[in-house]
Amino acid sequence: MSELLDADLPDGPSKPAPPAAAAPTPMMAQYIEIKAANPDCLLFYRMGDFYELFFEDAAVAAQALGIQLTKRGKHLGEDIPMAGVPVANADDYLRRLISLGHRVAVCEQIEDPAEAKKRGAKSVVKRDVVRLVTPGTITEEALLEPGRVNALVALARLGPAGPAAEFALAWTDLSTGSFETGSSDLARLGADLARLDPSEIVMADPVFADPEVAAALGRFRAIARPEPASLFDGATAGERVARFFGVATLDGFGDFPRAELSAAAALLAYLGKTQLAARPALSRPRRHEPGAVMLIDAATRASLELTRTTSGRTAGSLLSVIDRTLTGAGARLLAARLAAPLTDTAAIAERQGAVARLHGDGGLRTALRAGLKSFPDIERAVGRLALGRGGPRDLGCLREALSRGRLLADILGKAGDLPAETAEGLAALLALPETLAAELDRLLADDLPLLAREGGLVAAGAIPQLDEARALADDTRRVIAALQARYAQETGLRSLKIRHNNVLGYFVEVPEAQGPGLMGREDGTRFTHRQTLASAMRFSTLELSELETRIAGAGAEALRLELDAFAHLSALAVAQAEPLKAGAAAVAALDVAAGLAELASAEDWSRPSVDDSLAFRIEGGRHPVVEAALRASGSSQRFVSNDCDLSPPAGASRAKGRGAAGDAGAIWLLTGPNMGGKSTFLRQNALIAVLAQIGAFVPAKHAHIGVVDRLFSRVGASDDLAEGRSTFMVEMVETAAILNQAGPRALVILDEIGRGTATYDGLSIAFASAEHLHEANRCRALFATHFHEMTVLATRMKRVRNATMRVKEWEGEVIFLHEVVPGVADRSYGIQVARLAGLPAVVVERARTILNDLERSERGEKRGVALDELPLFSALAAAPAPTPAPPPARTDPLRPAIDALDPDTMTPREALEALYRLKGLARDGVI
Numbered sequence: 001m002s003e004l005l006d007a008d009l010p011d012g013p014s015k016p017a018p019p020a021a022a023a024p025t026p027m028m029a030q031y032i033e034i035k036a037a038n039p040d041c042l043l044f045y046r047m048g049d050f051y052e053l054f055f056e057d058a059a060v061a062a063q064a065l066g067i068q069l070t071k072r073g074k075h076l077g078e079d080i081p082m083a084g085v086p087v088a089n090a091d092d093y094l095r096r097l098i099s100l101g102h103r104v105a106v107c108e109q110i111e112d113p114a115e116a117k118k119r120g121a122k123s124v125v126k127r128d129v130v131r132l133v134t135p136g137t138i139t140e141e142a143l144l145e146p147g148r149v150n151a152l153v154a155l156a157r158l159g160p161a162g163p164a165a166e167f168a169l170a171w172t173d174l175s176t177g178s179f180e181t182g183s184s185d186l187a188r189l190g191a192d193l194a195r196l197d198p199s200e201i202v203m204a205d206p207v208f209a210d211p212e213v214a215a216a217l218g219r220f221r222a223i224a225r226p227e228p229a230s231l232f233d234g235a236t237a238g239e240r241v242a243r244f245f246g247v248a249t250l251d252g253f254g255d256f257p258r259a260e261l262s263a264a265a266a267l268l269a270y271l272g273k274t275q276l277a278a279r280p281a282l283s284r285p286r287r288h289e290p291g292a293v294m295l296i297d298a299a300t301r302a303s304l305e306l307t308r309t310t311s312g313r314t315a316g317s318l319l320s321v322i323d324r325t326l327t328g329a330g331a332r333l334l335a336a337r338l339a340a341p342l343t344d345t346a347a348i349a350e351r352q353g354a355v356a357r358l359h360g361d362g363g364l365r366t367a368l369r370a371g372l373k374s375f376p377d378i379e380r381a382v383g384r385l386a387l388g389r390g391g392p393r394d395l396g397c398l399r400e401a402l403s404r405g406r407l408l409a410d411i412l413g414k415a416g417d418l419p420a421e422t423a424e425g426l427a428a429l430l431a432l433p434e435t436l437a438a439e440l441d442r443l444l445a446d447d448l449p450l451l452a453r454e455g456g457l458v459a460a461g462a463i464p465q466l467d468e469a470r471a472l473a474d475d476t477r478r479v480i481a482a483l484q485a486r487y488a489q490e491t492g493l494r495s496l497k498i499r500h501n502n503v504l505g506y507f508v509e510v511p512e513a514q515g516p517g518l519m520g521r522e523d524g525t526r527f528t529h530r531q532t533l534a535s536a537m538r539f540s541t542l543e544l545s546e547l548e549t550r551i552a553g554a555g556a557e558a559l560r561l562e563l564d565a566f567a568h569l570s571a572l573a574v575a576q577a578e579p580l581k582a583g584a585a586a587v588a589a590l591d592v593a594a595g596l597a598e599l600a601s602a603e604d605w606s607r608p609s610v611d612d613s614l615a616f617r618i619e620g621g622r623h624p625v626v627e628a629a630l631r632a633s634g635s636s637q638r639f640v641s642n643d644c645d646l647s648p649p650a651g652a653s654r655a656k657g658r659g660a661a662g663d664a665g666a667i668w669l670l671t672g673p674n675m676g677g678k679s680t681f682l683r684q685n686a687l688i689a690v691l692a693q694i695g696a697f698v699p700a701k702h703a704h705i706g707v708v709d710r711l712f713s714r715v716g717a718s719d720d721l722a723e724g725r726s727t728f729m730v731e732m733v734e735t736a737a738i739l740n741q742a743g744p745r746a747l748v749i750l751d752e753i754g755r756g757t758a759t760y761d762g763l764s765i766a767f768a769s770a771e772h773l774h775e776a777n778r779c780r781a782l783f784a785t786h787f788h789e790m791t792v793l794a795t796r797m798k799r800v801r802n803a804t805m806r807v808k809e810w811e812g813e814v815i816f817l818h819e820v821v822p823g824v825a826d827r828s829y830g831i832q833v834a835r836l837a838g839l840p841a842v843v844v845e846r847a848r849t850i851l852n853d854l855e856r857s858e859r860g861e862k863r864g865v866a867l868d869e870l871p872l873f874s875a876l877a878a879a880p881a882p883t884p885a886p887p888p889a890r891t892d893p894l895r896p897a898i899d900a901l902d903p904d905t906m907t908p909r910e911a912l913e914a915l916y917r918l919k920g921l922a923r924d925g926v927i
């Protein structure tokens with residue numbers, strides 16, 4: 001704060017108010033200049049131990065953070081609003097601001113206040129923005145969720161707007177340094193973004209303004225940010241990427257299409273803009289081959305609740321049920337894999353191999369999981385160190401990771417034959433940098449401070465000069481005592497003392513009589529006379545004055561040595577970023593495989609067979625989330641497993657031609673009562689496909705799945721009022737996407753489409769959609785419907801099968817068996833379900849009458865009178881007295897009961913009983 005200098009201080013009350021247009025103070029002028037360069041950020045302006053915010057920023061921050069809004073000095077005659085947050089817990093405030101969608105520019109003092117003072121008493125310490133904190137560029141542990149990838153995406157468009165425009169994405173998680181690219185197009189952009197689930201997207205201004213892109217972005221537009229088109233310049237893109245990685249050409253990185261290079265270069269440019277001087281330790285860009293992953297659009301992800309439930313919570317999602325990982329990196333990898341199931345059968349088999357090995361070897365799994373438990377997050381520690389934002393604890397994390405990595409390698413090394421993925425992991429663990437491990441072990445203390453500048457990060461005994469400096473700083477008295485003992489011994493003067501005062505500093509003092517003996521000594525220490533007092537003489541020595549200087553500088557020296565050691569270790573770690581990251585990836589993959597194996601063994605899941613056929617045969621399939629929920633509810637009801645077979649009908653591949661079965665999967669039309677379990681069945685099959693293709697085991701006895709390249713699910717109706725679309729409109733938009741995009745390898749789940757409009761319109765749409773799926777899309781599909789009329793399709797179309805949910809009726813009650821069987825439901829049991837849901841009995845009865853009537857007329861019989869009658873309430877009211885009569889007087893049963901009593905004729909016992917009777921009437925609430 002000392003640097004705030006007079007120039008920065010608010011005008012005191014004694015001073016006259018400045019004229020309205022008074023020039024700002026030098027500090028305010030500096031603030032205004034920096035703020036003008038960062039208009040779209042809240043500016044955290046460093047002043048001593050605080051980040052201060054001024055003007056509008058102060059008001060915004062005070063409101064968002066609930067901190068006090070004060071004022072400081074005046075600008076143009078007005079008070080300057082100010083709010084501040086302590087530097088020590090700035091992370092917490094940053095997190096809150098970022099989560100509210102703000103961006104923050106962190107402005108630090110970039111010179112020592114003493115330097116500023118040299119320029120004159122009124123000069124201001126130089127400051128500059130060192131970093132922009134945005135949702136996609138955070139790296140601090142406190143700001144990140146351990147198990148969630150924090151993706152920043154750059155979206156590039158090649159060519160002018162229009163359906164033929166090529167799109168590409170480049171994405172990174174700055175906290176771990178991952179860096180990937182992939183191609184896209186307008187139709188699949190939403191699905192690609194949904195897979196990455198970014199925190200922030202950057203794109204060129206014109207792309208941001210394109211209404212078609214805006215529509216494709218959907219909810220992601222809220223986190224999109226327009227940037228100058230020059231960031232995406234395709235002509236210089238390759239060169240810029242090469243420059244970042246310090247290579248002459250990108251040839252060694254693989255073949256990147258131009259649009260992907262443009263996205264990659266823009267991403268790097270944006271990192272440059274936000275990270276300024278710091279250079280992130282990004283891995284070399286890795287290209288996602290088109291078609292390598294199963295495409296799942298945002299609506300499908302939401303309806304299948306893969307990583308979040310429809311209400312936005314993690315608990316209750318598929319991820320939450322299958323996640324048995326033990327490390328942050330493992331949890332992130334599992335989430336990333338779940339978001340992007342593979343389509344390459346060999347890659348799937350490789351992952352399955354790792355799970356299967358650990359599934360089959362419980363001992364190995366247990367040992368590995370013990371070693372993995374809270375394994376430190378290497379990736380994020382390296383990421384922070386590379387950006388210069390790391391601390392001693394990040395080094396400590398690497399030290400622990402390296403030694404625990406060796407343990408894991410030992411366990412795997414003794415395990416014998418390993419599947420490819422695990423063997424690769426072992427190789428990466430064995431390649432963890434030994435030299436770094438040794439250096440960390442040698443230099444780091446056991447307990448590490450949060451910040452390097454607090455000191456204490458280097459172990460005692462590691463650096464002799466540091467030990468000495470510390471000894472001097474911390475243990476001056478001991479050093480002096482040792483010196484005093486030495487002098488006393490050397491001179492034979494037992495009364496020799498070393499003392500200190502501000503004038504002489506350290507000096508030797510002896511009784512006056514012995515002083516002359518010290519002067520003019522030929523051998524040993526030379527004592528220089530400084531002062532003679534009445535009873536004592538004082539001397540200095542060379543050692544003492546050296547000691548003096550060393551003590552004065554010792555604290556600073558100790559800190560410098562520690563900071564040097566920290567910089568040395570950080571540089572060593574950053575230089576080894578690649579093997580460290582490879583080790584981290586190995587640990588994450590082991591954790592995922594061991595977690596999935598643990599899950600499979602605890603839940604009795606099986607290894608699916610995944611190939612390039614169009615098969616889809618599930619035996620004894622279960623819905624993992626509903627099953628877990630049933631168990632957690634403590635209900636005695638067990639989850640009922642079901643089979644599903646959408647494989648092409650037998651011999652179909654030989655039948656060629658349109659209309660014949662051809663090489664296409666089947667469509668199941670599923671009818672059945674409400675609450676029968678249709679939606680559960682539909683979803684469980686989609687989830688089994690997803691699980692199979694991430695390389696996991698699946699909740700089924702057996703599963704054979706021909707790779708699904710695109711998954712569509714249209715389950716349940718929901719309004720999208722924010723986008724101005726009604727329930728029916730949303731339903732139709734999503735159905736349109738399916739009918740337009742699903743190819744022969746797709747798996748389509750349609751749950752009751754057409755129910756959002758009038759019956760005949762709905763039925764016609766559902767009917768036509770099913771026909772289109774069969775004839776045009778020719779994909780595997782599950783179609784649940786209440787339109788029983790649709791079941792005739794099975795007689796007309798070769799690959800349509802009817803299936804239904806079994807129910808039992810017992811004494812007028814409906815019992816849901818949750819069993820899927822071939823056939824057609826005879827009825828919907830909607831009225832029984834309505835009764836179970838607690839609809840008033842009178843409404844249920846009336847509904848039953850109307851239903852009978854409708855059914856009779858449908859059968860061509862004479863319709864009853866129910867529909868022609870007055871509606872429910874007038875019908876009820878019509879019978880007794882429709883005329884406006886006063887409301888019936890409330891009868892009070894106590895009155896007649898009291899009237900009936902004759903106290904004169906009652907025995908005491910009868911009186912007592914009567915009293916109890918009256919009391920009972922009152923208590924039962926009859927009155």
Ligand SMILES: Nc1ncnc2c1ncn2[C@@H]1O[C@H](COP(=O)(O)OP(=O)(O)OP(=O)(O)O)[C@@H](O)[C@H]1O
Pocket residue numbers: 626637638639640641672673674675676677678679680681818819
């Ligand atoms: N296979 C099953 N085993 C046990 N319980 C099940 C099973 N399937 C569904 N259930 C239970 O039945 C409830 C209703 O299931 P679901 O929502 O799938 O029915 P639905 O037929 O789709 O109903 P609606 O037609 O009303 O949408 C579930 O919440 C679950 O508790």
